[in-house]
Amino acid sequence: MTEAWRPDEELDRPRLAASGPVKVRVPAKINLHLGVGPVRADGYHELSTVFHAISLYDEISARRGDTLTLTMEGEGAGELALDESNLVIRAARTLAAHAKVPAHARLHLRKQIPLAAGLAGGSADAAAALVACDALWGLGLSRDELASVAAGIGSDVPFLVYGGTALGTGRGEAVSPVLARPSSWHWVIAIADGGLATPDVYRELDRLREAGQAPRLPGHASNPLLGSADQLLAALRQRDPAVLGAALDNDLQAAALSLRPSLADVLKAGHAAGALAGLISGSGPTCVFLASDGPHASRIAEELTTAEVCRAARTAHGPVPGARVI
Ligand code: C5P
Secondary structure: OOOOOOOOOOOOOOOOOOOOOEEEEEEEEEEEEEEEEEEOOOOOEEEEEEEEEEEEEEEEEEEOOOOEEEEEEEOOOOOOOOOOOOHHHHHHHHHHHHHOOOOOEEEEEEEOOOOOOOOOHHHHHHHHHHHHHHHHOOOOOOHHHHHHHHHOOOOOHHHHHHEOEEEEEOOOOEEEEOOOOOOOEEEEEEEOOOOOOHHHHHHHHHHHHHOOOOOOOOEOOOOOOOEOOHHHHHHHHHOOHHHHHHHOEEOOHHHHHHHOOOHHHHHHHHHHOOOOEEEEOOOOOOEEEEEOOHHHHHHHHHHHHHHOOOOEEEEEEEOOEOOEEO
């Protein structure tokens, strides 16, 4: 059954420290609109994006321990470093420093969201670690406080604390929920073999723009490179999948296609399978397709699987809540 997302929902957290285990579920994100501006002085790009949380989940369980440890299973096990470079460990340490408590926890990650896929899996895991450690250590931070800690960990992490559908500005870390009437959208997620590194895709966009090879959307008067999210936000309010499909756009798509030209075949196969629209998610290489309802999404996923253009095709719906104790 489709889960209703309530923007006023409070974090489901115990007031006292949990003896553990605390289990937290966190969704993947796609970008319904991704307008990328010029590079800023800090090396990031100014964004105007619409984040959307979908029902493809990772799970973190947190138990009491004498040190901070991380183990994992599922997608990327054996490939993903579990040391201090891991965003989960960084999130736990950042939260412990913020709250002035020892960073002691035994964390276990069950991963379904593929790595380096444009679905913000690593950021999702960091958001889940914040919510799990907040509950394990009995900190009782509000969601806004957790999101402000999250901004120091990565640009997409604050959104995954909130979930739903939200406008992201700044480098993506400034998040405001989109308060549309409840509706559910149906997606097909075409997962690729191998990932794309986000910094490479941003760099490729800069290169294409310098060479005059990246199409630009009509931008803000103050910042002509940065495409506005207004059309997408208006389309969300109409609650018509065909209207939403026509408004989906991603400035990083040209760059992802330039680095991985075979993604054009995935997009073509999705259109041939009857999707209302298709685009690359974030920095790619995952492609997402909009369907009119759940059965339509299942048919598209079957056809993509038969066409053998991707590693796996999954159906998902959105919006769903962000990182939550379950
Ligand atoms: O914030 P996060 O660590 O997730 O960003 C990963 C990389 O993506 C950055 O180091 C940068 O190369 C690129 N990025 C960017 N502009 C943004 C967000 C990310 O250039 N707004």
